Amino acid sequence: MKRVAIVGASLAGVRAAQELRAQGYDGGVVLIGEEAHLPYDRPPLSKAFLAGTAERASLELLDAGDLASLALDFRLGVRATALEPGNRRVLLSDGGSVHADGVVITTGGRARTLPGFEGAHTLRTIDDALALRAALVPGVRVAIVGAGFIGAEVASTCRSLGLDVVVLEALPLPLTPVLGPELAAVCARLHAEHGTELRCGVSVTGMDAAGVRLADGSLVPADVVVTGVGMIPATDWLAGSGLKVGNGVHIDAGLVTDLPQVVAIGDVAHYHANGVGRRHEHWTNASEQAPVAIANLLAGRTERTYTPSGYVWSDQYSGRLQLAGHPRPGDTLSFVDGDPASSSFVAVWAREGATVGVFALNNPKLFNRLRRPLRVPAAV
Incomplete structure (x- = not known):
């Protein structure tokens, strides 16, 4: 594999590039991004950056050292318009194309x-x-x-x-x-x-x-x-590629598409395990998927599978909300510290005697302790 194209200059795209190098890949890596900006962190956009208390530089996902060590070929301000697996080519909106032996799809989505x-x-x-x-x-x-x-x-x-x-x-x-x-x-x-x-x-x-x-x-x-009514996965450019799409790019439990040289990570990834498909639009998910997807891409087959943590956080007013696991309707909710009327509490969901989810408001210490042994359901 001489060259890998990462389509999407997002958190997932950056993590994919970092994992390629961390796992010993020394070939060419092209990072394609529709925006003209270098990859940046999105969570502050609704918080400190929107309030004007965080500067643009604080959002950067790559510093000068990262740029040097990753040796990326950036194609920014252009959109991928098609994937031609037979020709091992990604077509671009500026009329150009990128030849690649492997493709990582990290296009995320657009606001609905x-x-x-x-x-x-x-x-x-x-x-x-x-x-x-x-x-x-x-x-x-x-x-x-x-x-x-x-x-x-x-x-x-x-x-x-x-x-x-x-x-x-x-x-x-x-x-x-x-x-x-x-x-x-x-x-x-x-x-x-x-x-x-x-x-x-x-x-x-x-x-x-x-x-x-x-x-x-x-x-x-x-x-x-x-x-703020959700997002639409960016899969329109994959029409005619042979890949299965629908509420994201369909992948197996190892984040691999029907083509072993193509994987997907992040908000656009609709992964399947035991016949159940799901797509997570969380920062942690985009970061955690990269090691598994890249290992399988380099192996040319699914050797590792991804187990989602279900972790998400949200800063709202004076509160930090944290959620981990995969609770479902019908699970039993109980409060293990504080109560829902207090400014700090922790609650857990249980199913068949096992904890399957943890939620906290302003109680990160206990939340982190309780989330570690979470049982993650086989079908997510």
């Missing part, structure tokens, strides 16, 4: 948009964050559609800037599918305690210069509108 919300802000890239930051001037009213992690973090940042914020959520409580109703109520409480108006069970129809229109005909006044 809503019809009728032309002109609303999304938050996926550094340019998105810069545009939104410029709009958050004193006195503006902010409406956020979606109370997931991104929506909640943006609301928290806006409140730290002294802005009036309303969050609009279709579910009865925010993050219910992830956390269940009891812990979702904790997230709702955080909004209320910090002066954010949270309106759940509402349906939006569009926006105009006055604000956001609801299905009942009412208007939520807003000067700035942000939609």
Whole structure:
């Protein structure tokens, strides 16, 4: 294998490059990125960077030493438009192409948009964050559609800037599918305690210069509108490649596609184990997958399998929320330290007598101790 192309200059792409070198690969590595920027860290985009308390340099994933040791051939500001496995070629939007014996797909995805919300802000890239930051001037009213992690973090940042914020959520409580109703109520409480108006069970129809229109005909006044309603995996460029796609790139438990010379990592990776497929949109997942995917790419077959930790964190207002494991509806939730009304607690989910998930609010020490022995289900 003389050259590997990594398609996607993301965290997953950087980890893939680092693993290639760490596992002894000394061939050429081309890193293709649609954005013109060098790879950067995304979690601060909704927090310190959006608030203006973190500088651009603090987001860099590669320092001068990394750039020298990894010896990457960067192709930035161009998009991959096609994969031709038979020709071992990745076609690019500038008319060029990259010949590669192995391909690592780390394209992530694009922010999902809503019809009728032309002109609303999304938050996926550094340019998105810069545009939104410029709009958050004193006195503006902010409406956020979606109370997931991104929506909640943006609301928290806006409140730290002294802005009036309303969050609009279709579910009865925010993050219910992830956390269940009891812990979702904790997230709702955080909004209320910090002066954010949270309106759940509402349906939006569009926006105009006055604000956001609801299905009942009412208007939520807003000067700035942000939609945080998920992302769409970037797989359109793989049409005709022979790879199976659908809610991401389909891969086996070793993160390998139907073509052994092509693997996928990160938000775009839809991996399967024991007949069950899942895609995780978490920073930790993108980082943890790289060692397994690269080992299998270099071996030319699936020799190692990936076991997800399910770890995700979110900084909201005065709270750090941490989740690990893979709880499911029907698992038994219990509080092992504190209670849901307190500012610091730890809860666990159990199934068949074993702990399968841990959640903490402002209690990292106990959370980290309890997450270590977690049983990860075979089918994830």
